[in-house]
Amino acid sequence: MPIKIPDDLPARASLEAEGLSLMADTDAARQDIRPLRIGLLNLMPDKPSTERQFARLLGASPLQIELSLIQLASHSPKTTSAEHMLAFYRTWEEVRHERFDGLIVTGAPVETLPFEEVGYWDELTRIFDWSETHVHAGLAVCWGAQAGVKHFHGVPKHVMADKRSGVFPHANLAPASPYLRGLADEIEIPVSRWTEVRPEDLPGDGALRVLLDSEESGLCLLEDARRRWLYMFNHPEYETGTLAAEYARDRLIDPSTPPPRHYFPGDDPSRPPRNRWRSHAHLLIGNWLNEVYQTTPFELAKIGAE
Secondary structure: OOEEOOOOOOHHHHHHHOOOOEEOHHHHHHOOOOOEEEEEEOOOOOHHHHHHHHHHHHHOOOOOEEEEEEEOOOOOOOOOOHHHHHHHEEEHHHHOOOOEEEEEEOOOOOOOOOHHHOOOHHHHHHHHHHHHHHEEEEEEEOHHHHHHHHHHHOOOOEEEEEEEEEEEEEEEOOOOOOOOOOOOOEEEEEEEEEEEOOHHHOOOOOOOEEEEEEOOOEEEEEEEOOOOEEEEOOOOOOOOOHHHHHHHHHHHHOOOOOOOEOOOHHHOOOOOOOOOOHHHHHHHHHHHHHHHHHHOOOOHHHOOOO
């Protein structure tokens, strides 16, 4: 099934060129199918790129997906045009009376700040609380995942001495999990962060189950089964050149910045990187969508009532 996104969203042209099946509003209206309603709370500065990355993964599913782009009311992006935000986004205040089968919360460039010093922290915590009654399942990524485990479980994050950047191997610790079905025993995932969540800080009651972990880069994926949330501390959604672009940006600030590890062939930044995580990302997101589809109520009004 295709993914339903706005007809004039900039991501549409590039995704169509890749062969992704996209659906217009008029075509969706003719099908007697209830699509999965997925909200994307996009906290990343380059919002069009993030839209494209997640739409690509969501649209590869055999399910029909209706993607809603959500922004914070308490924060105005500085690097995405006001026209783009007005055309394609609604604030959480505008959608808070609606219900969603799934909610994705992205990362944000605020990870070295204490949570309480982030200008929109109060609104984000209200969104997490709202999700317990208006969202069937959630997926939080990078800083969004750290924010989720902090809010729901009081788990702190720790600032590291150096940025952890690269494509690292991760062990599949729960191959029988529906979220990891079909994944290899070891998979590679892009990592790009200055902070980490440590295993010793996880709650002792087993509320958070570790699904993916790396000896080199640490915790990767946690499951909060009671809330039906997944917390992904890394970036399976990244495109082939995303880490290269971040590396070039970081070198403008600090020319001594080392290249992302295990990313460029032979760790040589003059050689173009090869994507070794694309299939893992598609399978992981596809598994998440399938689990949402299998467990969500058919009637949207019943979400949050169970």
